[in-house]
Amino acid sequence: xxxxxxxxxxxxxxxxxxxxxxxxxxxxxxxxxxxxxxxxxxxxxxxxxxxxxxxxxxxxxxxxxxxxxxxxxxxxxxxxxxxxxxxxxxxxxxxxxxxxxxxxxxxxxxxxxxxxxxxxxxxxxxxxxxxxxxxxxxxxxxxxxxxxxxxxxxxxxxxxxxxxxxxxxxxxxxxxxxx
Numbered sequence: 001x002x003x004x005x006x007x008x009x010x011x012x013x014x015x016x017x018x019x020x021x022x023x024x025x026x027x028x029x030x031x032x033x034x035x036x037x038x039x040x041x042x043x044x045x046x047x048x049x050x051x052x053x054x055x056x057x058x059x060x061x062x063x064x065x066x067x068x069x070x071x072x073x074x075x076x077x078x079x080x081x082x083x084x085x086x087x088x089x090x091x092x093x094x095x096x097x098x099x100x101x102x103x104x105x106x107x108x109x110x111x112x113x114x115x116x117x118x119x120x121x122x123x124x125x126x127x128x129x130x131x132x133x134x135x136x137x138x139x140x141x142x143x144x145x146x147x148x149x150x151x152x153x154x155x156x157x158x159x160x161x162x163x164x165x166x167x168x169x170x171x172x173x174x175x176x177x178x179x
Contacts, residue, residue, distance in 0.1 A: 018087035023072040030065040037061055100124060112161025112175065113151060117143040151177075 016022075041054035049055060100120070107116040121143035122136050130139070150156045160176040167175060 016087060017081045017083035018085075018091070019078070019081075020072075020075040021084060021088055023068065023075040027065070027068040027072045030061065030068040034061045034065050100127075108161065109159045110161055111163050113158045114144070114147045114175070115161065115163065117147050121146075 037054060037058055041057050043052055043054050100123075104116060104120040107119065110116075111119070118140055121139040125135055125139035130136070151158065164172050164175050
């Protein structure tokens with residue numbers, strides 16, 4: 001009997017206040033992706049079903065849509081929990097960090113990887129409440145070492161900043177190669 005109770009506990013559904021909002025968004029997203037399957041993939045003639053370029057994306061999108069629909073149905077049938085819009089507001093507040101990252105990505109080609117990373121790290125540390133001298137210094141050192149690891153050791157190719165153009169040629173090539 002303990003095994004049945006364990007399985008029931010395993011499959012118990014923990015509903016969140018904004019579960020219905022998430023279910024609707026996920027169902028709409030999966031339907032939108034499924035509607036584009038014909039535009040994004042092809043069916044080739046004289047090719048086995050499992051080798052078709054559109055087969056596995058189609059299977060995954062159909063499964064995603066079915067499970068999104070089931071999630072929506074279970075959300076509609078479940079009792080309502082108060083606090084739906086507070087939780088949606090919490091989700092929307094996290095978009096701030098997506099915007100921070102997009103600004104960082106836009107700054108890298110202009111300022112270069114090292115200056116952009118230092119500005120990004122210190123600004124984000126300050127935004128998160130780390131306002132002491134030690135915290136800002138640690139953010140700068142962390143950004144410096146991240147750039148050093150990615151550019152020098154891992155040799156990740158990141159576009160050089162337009163600001164590097166004003167540097168003398170030897171310093172410019174050094175900065176482009178290592179920072």
